Amino acid sequence: MSLPALPRIMIEPLVRMALLEDIGRAGDLTTDAIVPVGHRATTHIVARQRGTVAGLDLARLAFELIDPAIQMRIEHDDGAVVEPGAVIATLSGPARGILTAERVALNYLCRLSGIATATASVVTAIQDHKTKVVCTRKTTPGLRAIEKYAVRVGGGSNHRFGLDDAVLIKDNHVAIAGSVTEALKRAKNSVGHLVKIELEVDTLDQLREALDQGVDAVLLDNMTAEMLREAVAMVGGCAVTEASGRITPATASAIASTGVDLISIGWLTHSVGILDLGLDFQDQASA
Secondary structure (H helix, E strand, O other): OOOOOOOOHHHHHHHHHHHHHHHOOOHHHHHHHHHHOOEEEEEEEEEOEEEEEOOHOOOOOOOOHHHHEEEEEOOOOOOOEEEEEOOEEEEEHHHHHHHHHHHHHHHHHHHHHHHHHHHHHHHOOOOOOEEEEEEOOOOOOOOOHHHHHHHHHHHEEOOOOOOOEEEEEOOOHHHHHHHHHHHHHHHHHOOOOOEEEHHHHHHHHHHHHHHHHHHEEEEEEEEOOOHHHHHHHHHHOEEEEEEOOOOOOOHHHHHOOOOOOEEEOHHHHOOOOOOEEEEEEEEEOOO
């Protein structure tokens, strides 16, 4: 997997916030009471489930911010598929710091690996088709950039990052504008020439109206496979076609077989489970 690392300037505020939330006002009371100062240890981050790894930069930074003396050696990079029992990373250094940073590091790593694993399951399901898997804006507040990164690690692609980088006209916008035509006219008159315009449609009549006006992409919402095939034929390659609406790994292949360019899936980021990873102490030594 060849993805650029997440920039430190992007992830450090997130990791600092999480560490401060966990440490609170008095620090790690349990570790400080039990683990002697100077005690050193070697630990492994181990997979409990099969899945795709994502989020190692955040995990590494959590340990580094607590104690720069902690060393983390990556055994499996982001994007690697691991089996239960696989050692993902080896940590060595002050035991106090390792234990204090453990939960924040694992929270990020388990969450992002869960998203990457779920994304990979859909990507695999449609591998025989040209269709790509994309995420949505249904992300955890404050974590959008890293959750969308995890989608990329899993083999998916990103939809718009926010309200400011593309126009997506949805049913409520059309209702207020009065028609598809009017909504598209207003959008075209408002945004710059580099901004793409996508329109959500529920019916083939709406799609026909959109194509008459010209649009960069169409979001085909909750359409049957038969409707999707007809919609793709109507578009004829003059706009990007995107299918959405309760798509799962079990249904994704049938949707992709209709010829749509994209499948957008909200649950990849809003309700996916974590990948179960743990921190195992292997050997210990006093300073």
